[in-house]
Amino acid sequence: GAGVSQSPRYKVAKRGQDVALRCDPISGHVSLFWYQQALGQGPEFLTYFQNEAQLDKSGLPSDRFFAERPEGSVSTLKIQRTQQEDSAVYLCASSSPYDRYNEQFFGPGTRLTVL
Amino acid sequence: KQEVTQIPAALSVPEGENLVLNCSFTDSAIYNLQWFRQDPGKGLTSLLLIQSSQREQTSGRLNASLDKSSGRSTLYIAASQPGDSATYLCAAPSNSNSGYALNFGKGTSLLVTP
Numbered sequence A: 001g002a003g004v005s006q007s008p009r010y011k012v013a014k015r016g017q018d019v020a021l022r023c024d025p026i027s028g029h030v031s032l033f034w035y036q037q038a039l040g041q042g043p044e045f046l047t048y049f050q051n052e053a054q055l056d057k058s059g060l061p062s063d064r065f066f067a068e069r070p071e072g073s074v075s076t077l078k079i080q081r082t083q084q085e086d087s088a089v090y091l092c093a094s095s096s097p098y099d100r101y102n103e104q105f106f107g108p109g110t111r112l113t114v115l
Numbered sequence B: 001k002q003e004v005t006q007i008p009a010a011l012s013v014p015e016g017e018n019l020v021l022n023c024s025f026t027d028s029a030i031y032n033l034q035w036f037r038q039d040p041g042k043g044l045t046s047l048l049l050i051q052s053s054q055r056e057q058t059s060g061r062l063n064a065s066l067d068k069s070s071g072r073s074t075l076y077i078a079a080s081q082p083g084d085s086a087t088y089l090c091a092a093p094s095n096s097n098s099g100y101a102l103n104f105g106k107g108t109s110l111l112v113t114p
Helices: none
Strands: A005-007 A010-013 A019-024 A031-037 A044-050 A053-056 A065-068 A075-079 A088-095 A110-114 B004-007 B010-014 B019-025 B032-038 B044-051 B056-059 B062-067 B072-077 B086-093 B102-104 B108-113
Touching: A005 A088, A010 A019, A019 A110, A031 A075, A044 A065, A044 A075, A044 B102, A075 A088, B004 B086, B010 B019, B019 B032, B019 B086, B019 B108, B032 B062, B032 B072, B044 B056, B044 B062, B044 B072, B072 B086
Parallel strands: A010 A110, B010 B108
Antiparallel strands: A005 A019, A019 A075, A031 A044, A031 A088, A044 A053, A065 A075, A088 A110, B004 B019, B019 B072, B032 B044, B032 B086, B056 B062, B062 B072, B086 B102, B086 B108
């Protein structure tokens, strides 16, 4: 079956531009997570959705970052007025409510480069 | 918050060697622990998930152990192959308020030479 997909796979933005990153979770997965992975580092948690509700956004680094999941499936991570320090790989993961171990499945990521 | 540390940061071994990657965590009230593989420019592939009630999990040449009391997990790779070259990440979840969002170590970059 289809896994988690993300688009675009690569994005180059000029400093100050707005970007939108998309995540399509595995069908039926209630939980959706966004992570940011800087070069040479492990992923860092950004935000968590359960269906359409954003239950935790404590990892978002600034108010320039905004995430939504209006219909409880596809999610979009938006970054406004991008800065060079936003350059990273943005990973999306989803998990099933029927998986009692809450195993997360990851997409391929979007590599964002801000010039 | 659960803090996760991995050592070594990098490892190079000749093909055929058995090797051990180490992961430590600060909160022994761990829900589960996952080991992932990440190839350059790729996403994360889940290798093994160990539940808090388990001591180890095996998949093919991989064996992961969990010792909650000491705050440690190890990933054992038997008879390493060049195709095993990748970055290996371990991760443990935070509390349920964040949906068990994962806390990752920085990873161990493994190179298996022919």
